[in-house]
Amino acid sequence: MVRALGRCLPIWREPGRPFWTYWVGIVLAHRDRWFEAGGFDERLIYYNWMEVDLVRRLSMEAPIVDVGAATSTDFYHLEHVPPGLRALRHGRKNADLDWRTAPASRHPNGPDWGLAREPLTLVQPTARPEVSPQPSVGVARSLATVTAALVNEACDAITVPTADVWSRWARRRELAHAAIRHRALRDWPRILRALWTARRRA
Numbered sequence: 001m002v003r004a005l006g007r008c009l010p011i012w013r014e015p016g017r018p019f020w021t022y023w024v025g026i027v028l029a030h031r032d033r034w035f036e037a038g039g040f041d042e043r044l045i046y047y048n049w050m051e052v053d054l055v056r057r058l059s060m061e062a063p064i065v066d067v068g069a070a071t072s073t074d075f076y077h078l079e080h081v082p083p084g085l086r087a088l089r090h091g092r093k094n095a096d097l098d099w100r101t102a103p104a105s106r107h108p109n110g111p112d113w114g115l116a117r118e119p120l121t122l123v124q125p126t127a128r129p130e131v132s133p134q135p136s137v138g139v140a141r142s143l144a145t146v147t148a149a150l151v152n153e154a155c156d157a158i159t160v161p162t163a164d165v166w167s168r169w170a171r172r173r174e175l176a177h178a179a180i181r182h183r184a185l186r187d188w189p190r191i192l193r194a195l196w197t198a199r200r201r202a
Contacts, residue, residue: 002076009076019066020055021099023077026067027051033062038107039114049097056103 002009012022029037037057044050055064068075107113179195180188 006074020064021052026075027054029058033058038109041108044094046092046094049094052097052099053103056099057106060106
């Protein structure tokens with residue numbers, strides 16, 4: 001799909017903005033650098049800015065290289081939410097981060113980050129003989145994977161719009177219930193009309 005339609009996809013660039021502040025999906029770092037920085041800031045529990053924060057901290061002691069430009073390879077960002085649910089995706093988002101500022105801490109997660117307190121023992125993996133699959137098995141697995149993907153797409157085409165409508169009406173019901181709660185029955189039409197008018201204006 002990318003090979004056929006990649007030239008039609010939009011490219012978002014802003015003057016003076018570094019590549020790692022856009023939608024980042026791949027970060028390569030030496031294991032020592034990862035441990036020195038403490039990985040992702042575990043306070044960023046929603047979405048957006050986790051990679052930017054990590055790169056800011058990694059860049060304090062190591063250069064940042066655009067692998068895409070170095071290898072003449074494009075990286076494409078895949079949407080995480082079906083089109084019908086885009087209106088609901090911004091409910092939980094990390095606060096905006098100014099990438100121009102220095103990070104407040106090199107290692108924001110503290111000394112107990114990850115599994116530091118767990119008594120883990122490194123074990124060398126045992127070598128397993130490589131077994132090449134039979135062509136027929138590979139074809140069968142490929143057909144099973146394609147079939148499962150088609151079934152999944154068919155289910156999504158039915159359930160996603162239904163879930164979208166259900167979520168919207170459930171939210172409206174909650175707002176309406178909160179507005180008319182403990183109010184006289186005669187006031188309900190006026191309150192609901194005002195609530196509906198305010199939502200349409202918004």
